[in-house]
Amino acid sequence: MKKILKISGLFLGCLVLLLLFFCAYVSVVGLATYDPPITPKVTVERTTARVNRGESIAQIQCISCHANNENRLTGKYLGEIPSVFGKIYSKNITQDKEKGIGNWTDGEIMYFLRTSVKPDGTFSAIMPRYPLMAEEDLKSVVAWLRSDRFPVQPTKQEAPQIEYSFFSQLLSHTIIKPGDYPQQRISIPDSTDQVALGRYIANGVADCYSCHSADFLDQDKLHPERSKGFYGGGNKMNGEGGKPIFTANLTFDDETGIGKKYTKSQFVRAVKMGVRPDGSILRQPMGPHPTLSDYEVGAIYEYLKTIPKLKNDIAGKNAELQVATN
Ligand code: HEC
Ligand code: HEC
Structure with a gap:
């Protein structure tokens, strides 16, 4: 028994030492760097x-x-x-x-x-x-x-x-690594397929999911739907004047999501102009997206309907934050 304790003590000691070395190494080298990449040889025509x-x-x-x-x-x-x-x-x-x-x-x-x-x-x-x-x-x-x-x-x-x-x-x-340069050509989806278009605008262009999921540190950039709490909101950010704010739940959960809160046209107005159905203004860092077309934002709405519903009472959590910071 004593021997086992001694061995596991030694083992733990080594582990702590290794960890300390790793931390010391990181604090000396700073951010990770990589070999200069081989970048595509393209000249983009400026039409x-x-x-x-x-x-x-x-x-x-x-x-x-x-x-x-x-x-x-x-x-x-x-x-x-x-x-x-x-x-x-x-x-x-x-x-x-x-x-x-x-x-x-x-x-x-x-x-x-x-x-x-x-x-x-x-x-x-x-x-x-x-x-x-x-x-x-x-x-x-x-x-x-x-x-x-x-x-x-x-x-x-x-x-x-x-x-x-x-x-x-x-x-x-450790966990944030560079992405690979895609080998296959990625095309813009056909606009008649609203769900595909909505998915593309929300995940590929406007990066809605990275704010509107649960954790910036648990996201999959190539397969966004594998991100923790996908579109269920809850990422804690700094809002106006540095005040903390949780991002909203954009799934169609009846109680805590947007399913019952927003019609499609109300959603379009909120995303493009930053105004909620009751006329109040959406707070920073949710910015207005005026250059998306009504059709594109409507497509995001159709896409969000297809996402697994998550129960996450963000309005309640934001209200608690307000009480705590006042
Ligand atoms: C959420 C904020 C954010 C958004 C959105 C964003 N950037 Fe950046 N960008 C940064 C930050 C922060 C850095 C500095 C990163 C660093 O040096 O490590 C940066 C760095 C860069 C650099 C490197 C410049 C240099 O000299 O090192 C380029 C190029 C760039 N951004 C282009 C863009 C373009 C184009 C877009 C839009 C498609 C964009 N960024 C959107 C925050 C942002
Ligand atoms: C930089 C982070 C960020 C990005 C990117 C972002 N949002 Fe938001 N969004 C927020 C925050 C924070 C709130 C909460 C605002 C509030 O409570 O006043 C919010 C609120 C919303 C709301 C209101 C929800 C409600 O319950 O009333 C909608 C709708 C919304 N966002 C849609 C989108 C869509 C669609 C996109 C992509 C086109 C997007 N957001 C991109 C941070 C972001």
């Missing part, structure tokens, strides 16, 4: 149709995180990201060659947007990635970044360096 489509995607994705208060994409402080991840600033993604991404190739931008790995092998554990976005939409985003539109014109201003927390650094060495 007006692509620039327009790219702009409408950027308005519901890139701009809210990257634009300063003059609507230039200089990067800024992202207060909605919980502070356990560190002090997070986005980057200058204007066409400036020194401070922005003017020197990146089209292929390097596409590679980064899909995998979160930059041309020099640096890995971004926080910037959302878009492995399910159709090739054509991805090219539209690139065409817009290269266009003559105001927000992307070269600007020297930049945000301070990110201060990743030790926790974020640890995550980048």
Whole structure:
């Protein structure tokens, strides 16, 4: 018996030591880095149709995180990201060659947007990635970044360096890994298939599920439906003035979801304009999505109907938070 205790004690001791070494290693090297990737050799043709489509995607994705208060994409402080991840600033993604991404190739931008790995092998554990976005939409985003539109014109201003927390650094060495670049071409679904279109817009373009599921750290970027608490809400974020807020349950659960709360046209208004059926305003970080068409948002509604219903009383939890923080 004594011997067994001694051996298991030794074993535990070694394990703790190994863990300590690993933590010390992480705190020295910081974020995980990778070999500089081999990026696709493409030159994206900048047609007006692509620039327009790219702009409408950027308005519901890139701009809210990257634009300063003059609507230039200089990067800024992202207060909605919980502070356990560190002090997070986005980057200058204007066409400036020194401070922005003017020197990146089209292929390097596409590679980064899909995998979160930059041309020099640096890995971004926080910037959302878009492995399910159709090739054509991805090219539209690139065409817009290269266009003559105001927000992307070269600007020297930049945000301070990110201060990743030790926790974020640890995550980048353990559970948050870069994605693979998709080998198959991804196409935009036929618009007559509303559920497929809704799934594509919600999961592939607008990233609704990443906020509206249970845990940022338990998500599957290639198979979003495997994410913990898929569309059941409950992710805790920072809202207006840094006040905590839980994301809403978007499943069709009668009591706690949106099934009985929203008709399709009320849902369209809420998502596009940020207004609830009773006229109250949806709070940050739920932003309005004015560049999605009524048809696209209606398709998201049809898609959400097909998702397993989850009981999760977010309204109740948010009310408790209010009491706790007042
Ligand atoms: C949730 C906020 C968020 C959204 C949405 C977002 N970004 Fe970012 N982005 C960031 C953050 C934070 C960084 C810094 C990451 C880092 O350096 O590790 C970043 C970095 C980048 C970089 C790397 C720049 C560099 O010099 O290292 C590019 C390129 C980029 N974003 C493009 C885009 C585009 C294009 C979109 C829209 C399709 C977009 N981002 C949407 C937060 C966001
Ligand atoms: C950055 C995180 C984030 C993203 C991305 C996001 N939401 Fe939200 N959403 C929230 C938060 C937080 C709330 C709660 C707002 C409140 O309580 O005032 C919310 C609320 C909602 C509501 C109101 C639900 C209710 O119970 O009244 C709807 C509908 C909604 N979101 C739909 C969407 C759709 C559709 C998308 C994608 C097009 C989306 N959201 C993307 C964070 C997000």
